[in-house]
Amino acid sequence: MTQETTPGTSSGSAASPGQDTAHGRREGPVSGSWWNRAAVQEFFAERASRWDSRFPDDGPAYAAAVAQLGLRPGERVLDAGCGTGRALAPLREAVGPNGTVLGLDVTPAMLEEAARAGRHRHAALLLGDVAQLPLPDACLDAVFGAGLVSHMPGPGQSLRELARVVRPSGRLVLFHPVGRRALAARHGHALTPDDVRAEPRLRPLLTAAGWRMLSYADEDDRYLVLARRE
Numbered sequence: 001m002t003q004e005t006t007p008g009t010s011s012g013s014a015a016s017p018g019q020d021t022a023h024g025r026r027e028g029p030v031s032g033s034w035w036n037r038a039a040v041q042e043f044f045a046e047r048a049s050r051w052d053s054r055f056p057d058d059g060p061a062y063a064a065a066v067a068q069l070g071l072r073p074g075e076r077v078l079d080a081g082c083g084t085g086r087a088l089a090p091l092r093e094a095v096g097p098n099g100t101v102l103g104l105d106v107t108p109a110m111l112e113e114a115a116r117a118g119r120h121r122h123a124a125l126l127l128g129d130v131a132q133l134p135l136p137d138a139c140l141d142a143v144f145g146a147g148l149v150s151h152m153p154g155p156g157q158s159l160r161e162l163a164r165v166v167r168p169s170g171r172l173v174l175f176h177p178v179g180r181r182a183l184a185a186r187h188g189h190a191l192t193p194d195d196v197r198a199e200p201r202l203r204p205l206l207t208a209a210g211w212r213m214l215s216y217a218d219e220d221d222r223y224l225v226l227a228r229r230e
């Protein structure tokens with residue numbers, strides 16, 4: 001896997017505010033958040049056309065992560081922060097032609113790239129924010145989120161919003177094709193305890209949001225959290 005070492009990328013989203021980051025420093029739509037929609041859109045728009053070619057070997061890792069959701073034919077799944085839609089084909093394969101796959105992203109340029117790559121054939125592409133999903137309560141069986149956690153505008157609120165749209169016992173996978181330590185090393189900085197992806201931080205956030213963490217893996221070549229809707 002060849003990856004550019006720019007924080008905020010698909011395999012490089014460990015930036016904190018003040019670094020080269022999608023978020024900038026201004027307040028986001030969520031009170032107290034440093035998330036900034038315009039900065040996120042600008043950051044990913046600039047990278048959208050090169051996104052897939054920068055990470056050409058990630059396909060099997062995405063397919064394996066999708067498999068962790070245990071999707072069945074006919075189920076309904078959201079790819080939250082879908083970007084160029086790298087997970088959409090395996091998600092469609094898992095739910096079959098009678099299932100529902102939604103790919104949602106806040107950056108129009110990423111969705112345009114998804115469509116250009118033909119991934120609108122696998123999913124309905126939605127422009128939107130994970131903190132305010134344009135979806136009714138409990139309408140989904142599962143959510144997949146790759147490279148999303150560190151971009152969430154207020155992780156607690158976003159995880160609650162994801163819980164709102166998933167039925168009881170539905171599943172959530174939070175994934176990244178590079179583990180936290182390898183990612184930090186690549187970017188030349190140390191792991192910090194306030195990283196929202198760290199288990200001691202993420203577990204209580206998930207619990208408070210209505211999820212039960214079932215497994216947590218933070219390995220060199222995979223970050224994967226599986227949770228179930230309470």
Ligand SMILES: C[S@@+](CC[C@H](N)C(=O)[O-])C[C@H]1O[C@@H](n2cnc3c(N)ncnc32)[C@H](O)[C@@H]1O
Nearest residue numbers: 009010081082083105106107129130146147151
């Ligand atoms: C690191 S990229 C990952 C893209 C894709 N999931 C992948 O693995 O290739 C993060 C994506 O999340 C999107 N994003 C960031 N904040 C978001 C939000 N609040 N709501 C929806 N999408 C968001 C960005 O536009 C970007 O496409």
